Amino acid sequence: MGISPTSRLRRNRNRVLTGLSALALAATGFAAAPAAQADQPVRETAGNSHPYRHGVHPTKEAANSAAAQRTSNLRYGGGVDGIGVTTGAPKVYLVFWGTQWGSQGTDSSGYTTLSGDPKGEAVRTQQLFKGLGTNGETWSGVMTQYCEGVAKGATSCPSTAAHVGYPTGGALAGVWVDESAAAPGQATGNQLAAEAVKAAGHFGNTTAASNRNVQYVVLSPTGTHPDGFNTAGGNFCAWHDWNGDTTLTGGAAPSPYGDVAFTNDPYVPDMGTSCGQNYVNSGGAGTLDGVTIVYGHEYSETITDQNPAGGWTDSTGYENADKCAWKGTGGAGGAQNVAMATGSFAMQGTWSNAVSGCQISHAIVP
Template sequence: MNITRKSRVRRALTGLGAVLAVGLLPAAQLAGAPSAFAGPTSASAPAPASAAAHGRFGVYPASASASEAGSKAAPRAGSAAGLLQYNGGTIQHSPVVYLDFWGSQWKKDTNGIQAYMAAMFSGLGTAHDTWSITTSQYPDANNSAPAFNGAVLGGSWSDSGRAAPAAASQRAIAAEANAAAAHFGVSGDPDAQIVVLSPHGTSPDGWPNSGFCAWHDYTGSVSYTNMPYQLDAPKGSRCPNSALGGKLDAFSIVEGHEYAESITDPQPESGWAAANGQEIGDLCESNFQKVVLPTGTFAMQPLWSNRDNACVITPRAAG
């Protein structure tokens, strides 16, 4: 399947963008809000042409810090019917996440990212996880919705046979996702998510100058996320490093965003998305909060709930 950047790429959680600027807009104005954020270096920088048709993070004022953005931006309000619409495609019914630490460079990493990510996904999906269940209100055409019956972590792989590319293309990232899917034996599994984590010092798909913090897409075989090394975001970046005071906050906020969107829209944008292409995470990129799981406490963003007509950390019960 063609996975060229113009036709397929998803720029979902991108730099901390215009939520402070647009977080209080009424629903009628929100529907027409820009679908791309300006990138990590300038609040007025244009979006890359390759992402023109796809939703990404909005643009915060350059003077707003990540912590200010996370605490002060109000959740967005939508129409009474909710902003997310079903487009007739697939969703993930029993999501399983596979972490691919790409490149021999990870052998020298001492920041604890591998353990941190494994701990987060070992807690998500358990009975203590009241955050992921927001996705359970978004079923497929057969009224079969995402369900969680235990930790969603399926495995972790250090693909360390050789160094990851210094500047991997989107096609190379997709090929690595396919290699990881083959390693885990999940090629073609609609419930699998591959997270391709690039090491320190690399620039996957032009990051951090391409106007995103991470994105998710579909290779034709498996859902996958391009997850750059968030600690490399330059000073002043709107990627949410230390948003709530934790060194690795950006990894949980950014990857949590991609995880939820990969559940509800694994083959963008055939699943659940707003009319402008924004997904369950795009609508709520602010008001970061600490989510307590049995494996630790993690900074996360709210998710859009049609049922609550709001951005929520924990949705109200059905009924």
């Protein structure tokens, strides 16, 4: 006798519930995480169906649970490989991965342009990271209240601790268009990490010390789906991690250059309003709002949790920008334009333990 549609739905639902129960019983941390991360909480958050999607920026439609996480302060995770936060001036290397980006050019301001970039994301991204730490911007100041060298579980930092650095004069340290091959249509976590390690070698950062305060932003071209971005199972806009995370799809990526922090930054405009288009600004002025909101989100989380999850997260595993994603616009902590020397950029607020809430601006510490 066949199974009725109702019975089939009930059976599938029970299988899902049983699976979730098994996850809850498996550990208080990521079930497949290495020992250093074993006490980190499981995050059944929108877009975060994989444990390596640290600081995952969910799509607007998948972010309904974020508001419930705006109640508890961040806690220090104790570091991974001795690294908790970015303590020097943050350096950002942009890696435009794949031949699909097309031919290169240079505009009148010296920014790299790419013929396979229909929305002009490349220039906007360069402007953003070059502008951080200029024009007296204090969006970056929110992150400088966090530190390392304090007890695991601490929620505040003494002035003597090593705080997150401020990107004085700009965070952009280099741009590379890797034309050695086409970027994968759907890159795995391991492939993304390996590309970041490759970039470290390209830029001459061949020691652990040279990568200590560095992050590699791996930008995939339009039409690709890194880690399932812009697919039915990928309700996210970006995420970050480090090469040694053994939970990456395909496993950890070896590095002869020490630990390498990286971000999976897909071609955000492909997701339109789901990843922030026109979230702050209307019309053409807001076409790339999502690019700066999402990429700023991941940057802020990398410098406060460089080797996840050894930096700052809350009791549920949310990082500083997760707690303020798609909070709305304006006010003390909503998304709004931030003026820098290179332009005005739509940015989201990030979590501040100092006020137990989201802030778009905070005095630079110390």
